[in-house]
Amino acid sequence: MPRNTTRLRLAGAVAAVLVAAGVATGPAAQASPEQPTLAQLAQRHGRYFGSATDNPELTDTAYTKILGSEFDMITPGNGMKWYATEPQQGVFDWTAGDQIVDLARRNHQRVRAHTLVWHSQLPGWLTSKQWTAAELRAVLKKHITTEVRHYRGKVYSWDVVNEAFNDDGSYRETLWYKTLGPGYIADALRWAHQADPHARLYLNDYNIEATGPKSDAYYALAKDLRARGVPFDGIGFQTHLALQYGYPTTLKENLSRFSGLGLDTALTEVDVRMQLPASDAKLAEQADWYRQLTEACLAVRRCVGITIWDYTDKYSWIPAVFPGEGAALPWDEQLHPKPAYQALREALS
Ligand code: 9MR
DSSP: OHHHHHHHHHHHHHHHHHHHTTOOOHHHHHSOTTSOOHHHHHHTTTOEEEEEEOGGGGGOHHHHHHHHHHOSEEEESSTTSHHHHOSBTTBOOOHHHHHHHHHHHHTTOEEEEEEEEOSSSOOHHHHSSOOOHHHHHHHHHHHHHHHHHHTTTTOSEEEEEEOOBOTTSSBOOOHHHHHHOTTHHHHHHHHHHHHOTTSEEEEEESSOSSSSHHHHHHHHHHHHHHHTTOOOOEEEEOOEEEGGGOOOTTHHHHHHHHHTTTOEEEEEEEEEEEESSOOHHHHHHHHHHHHHHHHHHHHSTTEEEEEESSSBGGGOSHHHHSTTEEOOSSBOTTSOBOHHHHHHHHHHO
16 A cells, blocks of 8 residues: 555656646546547647536536546636626636636646637626727736736646637727727737746637638738737637538648748637538538548647537537537537547547
């Protein structure tokens, strides 16, 4: 017994050192050698494999068991958004975000923190008032500084600005853009960097997987931010795909051109929805898409990892937002792996 205790203590100490060094250790320590986890398979390529999660689901122990073992990166789906973290002006609430950070830490997982500046899920006090530019700038700076400081040293990256562009490549007319102009993006990045110089800072959006006007807008902005020396590390490709719209065949070349700017890329919110009911044919096509997008990321040196937007259809956001669509994730509602799960394993092997 004492020998086991010593070994456990030693293993714990080694894990702590590796975690401090930013090396993911948990799933490697937990899984059986015959069946490596998605995280372990990704680690062999120097990548991570993550899942989003959300606080209400954490009471589901069958769910948290897979969440804690199969992945090495976790994103809070809602708990770090503005409505949750600053529900009243100047009053900060870290309960939801901390719960997920603590869970990830216990499972030796890293955290992609999400998100600081967005037009959605803002508290009423922020959206119901007419702000002057000076006032809103101060509010934004305080929010970013306080939240990023709170999580300093505890998160791998931040989605600093989320969904800043329209599909045609024009700036989205958000509260931030309308009041502060496009400079809010560089300001947000600078404030986030000051608050946590080690966090990787991302701009994150959907419908930018294929080349086109929206992804061109990010390319131009990224180039400009780089040229001006604004602290900034990567572009998050949300990758919310739908079978009925076709696979984004230019994904790999698109990821590559951002690497060419010296930036990281990541697939940050992957799901592949379909019109219900699901069929074997649709699930096979979905599996093929998961395989292709994984291969695309692995083929691009600076595509650092993949996160799915929760791992099971049981907790997917899709059915509530796209009625009649769903079945978007690699595990079904009973937490059984689907063909997409096998496809992910093969693509990572
Ligand atoms: O997963 C999130 C869901 O629980 C929320 O209801 C929804 C509200 O908009 O936001 C979801 O996450 C979004 C993410 O923050 C940004 N990209 C789109 C995601 C799906 O809507």
